[in-house]
Amino acid sequence: MNKNAPKLGLILLMAPLLIWLFALIILPHVDMFFLSLKEKIAPRVYETGFANYGEFFIEPLYWNTFARTAFMSILTTIVTLIIAFPVSYYIAKMLQGRMKAVLFVLCLLPFWVSELVRTFGWMILLRETGIISNILQWAGLVDQPVEMLYTDATIIVGLVYTSMLFMVVPLVTTLESLDNSYVEAGYDLGGNGFTVMREIVIPHAMPGIVSGCIVVFMLSLGNYLTPILLGGKDSLWFTEQIYAQFITRFNWEQGSAFGFLLLILSSLIVWGGLKLSRQTLSNTMG
């Protein structure tokens, strides 16, 4: 057997991943980076500089939009965690065998429908002439149609719904690895439901909580469809700004700079979150 054979095997196995990373992630980003450094000083005249990045900090609309997007994404992450944790605990610890699989599949089921269709589902429910509005009128609780779309709360509802699975999966996985005897020992030594949860279950589930939060936060921050459809024209989502620069304004240089800013700032927020929860990326993903 050739000594280099395992190495060759590794290279061949890694090749699709490396090609994918290089061609679809690194190459466009390098190109975007150079694009973002081009300052337009006159039609078809460019200079190299950071003016496109400066624009983000000078124009309050841009960084306000980013701050708002980041804040609402963090809120979405927290709400998703609060809803997903009991669900995951129930699936992982309370159920056995068949019911466990059934509930898990039920969590997965909405993802067989495209995000667009799911979001339209919410619109059918929430719009002025929608189902909920009609039910409320029929029940006599309101005397005129209610518009429930195009508010911040609607955006968060939509994002939480879209993100749920990405929180449930890592949580169920880490909670399942928690041996029941730890929970029993927690009670046996005098703990109650609250202290066992705080001292034993949550510290054990921390890697799952953090990885779920990172995924949900990144997905919400980078989401385009849900905020636009449920939030309407005033949703002021940062991805919308990037879209506008690229497509509406045809200002690719500015759009690229915004794209990079989104990447850098969201990475900083994730890094801050990891520091705050005293987790490292490697033990979260491992």
Added chain:
Amino acid sequence: MSSASSTSEFDLECSHITKRFGAFTAVNDISFQIPKGSFFSILGPSGCGKTTLLRMMAGFLEPDEGDLTIKGRSMVGVPPNKRPVNMVFQHLALFPMMTVEENIAYGLKRQGIPKADIPAKVKDALERISLPDAGPKRVDQLSGGQKQRIAIARCLVLEPTVLLLDEPLGALDLKLREHMKVELKQLQHQFDTTFIYITHDQSEALVMSDQVAVMNNGEFEQVGTPQDLYYSPETAFVAGFVGDSNRWRGKISDMSNGTVSVQTDDGLKLTATAVGDTLAKGQNVDIFVRPESVALSRTADALSGMENILSGKVENLLFNGANSRVMVSDPSSGDKITVTLPQTGEFNDLQKGQDLHLGWRINQAKCFEELGVSDEELAELA
């Protein structure tokens, strides 16, 4: 509560406790009392219901019938965190996300002990288990024996009335297990707490316990001191499960004054002491003889005073130092009898195929009502 004064010498009492899972009865009408400060073991094969019984004492399961009292107070309906008992789990369940100190302090915090007093108590507990420097270590930095001691200290620091131990030595290797047996017994003396220890390993139960209950099919077969169980078993199950035995199965051909003559299925005629008062002529019985109570000789004359005498050839020598045994096969019945080799030097040159004479007294052979399992099944249980 009127009976509280009369039962105060007992730390834990069970009366007519029953637990069913669907149609299966795991624990069937068990009653016992455990005196204060004793080491009580429940010994039984896996699936006999001992874990269910222990979990009822800890509060993780509620009995379907019967009452369980600790220091005269009924524990039925009392959740595990409100009971004066603590449990050492089979795999110890030391919290991996906490240091040793935090593990020991966990229960103290839950008891509402002032924060300022906790470090001193933790330090004291670590010193008592001779691990004074282990406090800041992580659980995965400890050896098996150290984890064991920390798990016990974590419970004992709470000063429980009763400490429950669920086969905690099972995961240790043989040598460490032998060492921990002695240490557990010492810890029990040192802390003067009642220990209830469940195990399927008879040597653990015999070495450590003041009292042992042998459990089978959800019921106690016999409760007694280790000596009682070994020397005067009351049922065939106890005789077969506790210690090694030679066993013959046969029919009673004659009986008088507690002595029975038995015709074995293989055609031997043996005499034995009857145990229990249900034996009758013609009944199927089991006879048990311990390997160390059989006398060996190279000549027939030396054994002339014994009621049971056999002769045979050495089939196999199982040399194991002080625990060496010889397997002798009886040519007439084909039975193989295991005998402990006396360490007097007389049989050191014993060879395979040599002729030997065996003999044992009537009181060394015990005759019980037939047990419903075969030798193989019994060996599997033990």
